[in-house]
Amino acid sequence: MPGRIGDIGPRAVSALVMAPVAVFAVWLGGLWTAAVIALVCVLLASEWSRMSAPSAWRGILAAVAVALLAAVAATHAFGLSEGLIALVAGAGLAALFAWRLGRSRTDAAYGVLYIGWPAVLFLWLRDGASAEGFYWVTLTFAVTWSADIAAFLTGSLLRGPKLWPRFSPNKTWSGFLGGLAAGTLAGALMTALPEQGTDSVVIGALLGLAGGAAAMAGDLWESALKRRFGVKDAGDIIPGHGGLLDRVDGLMFAIVVIAAGRFLIELGQVG
Incomplete structure (x- = not known):
């Protein structure tokens, strides 16, 4: 556990640098x-x-x-x-x-x-540069980051059975469930924004649940890819914490799932 908790520092620093840049670039559109x-x-x-x-x-x-x-x-x-x-x-x-x-x-x-x-x-x-488009991307960020942080903290503190030890020995079922809960909550809370893609708390929660699950699946998938290629990290662009792919792997999967959710919502509105 000390090793896992010790990773909080590099994670926090990378988040403090990358998150504002990402949000600002998205805000500009x-x-x-x-x-x-x-x-x-x-x-x-x-x-x-x-x-x-x-x-x-x-x-x-x-x-x-x-x-x-x-x-x-x-x-x-x-x-x-x-x-x-x-x-x-x-x-x-x-x-x-x-x-x-x-x-x-x-x-x-x-x-x-x-x-x-x-x-x-x-x-x-x-x-x-639409306001609704900004909502959809910030929803994706909020769900992904909430799921990632909660999964890391819950898994580090509670430990328990391993989720997929063959490819990612540090991830646990407790972390997975904690990440799902946080992603669901983030999706529900985001519906309170004035410019939102949906004002239904239930739909927001479902988007958060699906997006959180996808984010953690993306993390596991990248672990499998790194194992296949025989590397520990995708790169070294983030000092002490690996490559950019190591930080956005979950976001990449979450984008796909939440985009599908938006498509279905808009399809239903048209119908």
Whole structure:
């Protein structure tokens, strides 16, 4: 337990630096948000290429980054459908480039989709500079961060049976349940904002529950990926606390789930 509790310091410092920057960029909206997402995609592409193809990471980085930037640009300029088309096409081209380099086509293509899918949906959630778009993204932040913090603290204090010891020996069922509870509460509380996507506390709680579960699933999935590639951390961009992918893995999954929730809500309103 002392080792786990000792991780609070680096986590707190990284949160104090990253959270205000993320919220400010989202608040600005439009081109500013797209530019920040593009920068994050390049950084994540660098970490992915170093993990998946360390002996040829520069070539894989170029292929994955170009595909991601094209998808972000298409989403910002035209919309979600065009962004997804660019993303799928970019994944195919990255796979072809990796094949020419003698590297795994699957890893290159998956890297584009793994990073790009939530990036494109993030821009769709933000919806330019609309107040409702700001709500959807801040909801995603609130649910993800609440679930992550509560899961860490609850798991560190209560311990108990392991959640998935094969890939993540430190995570426990107590932490998972604590994260679910915090995510659900965050989703419900966010419906009190004046500019919200839903004013139903029940729907907000369900979004928080689903988003919190997705955030913790994303954390576990990245642990499995790191185990597959034989690395401890995705990178070293955050001193003493690993890479950027280590900090946004849960957020990436939560974005997808909450975007699906927004789509279903708006589909119901249209119907």
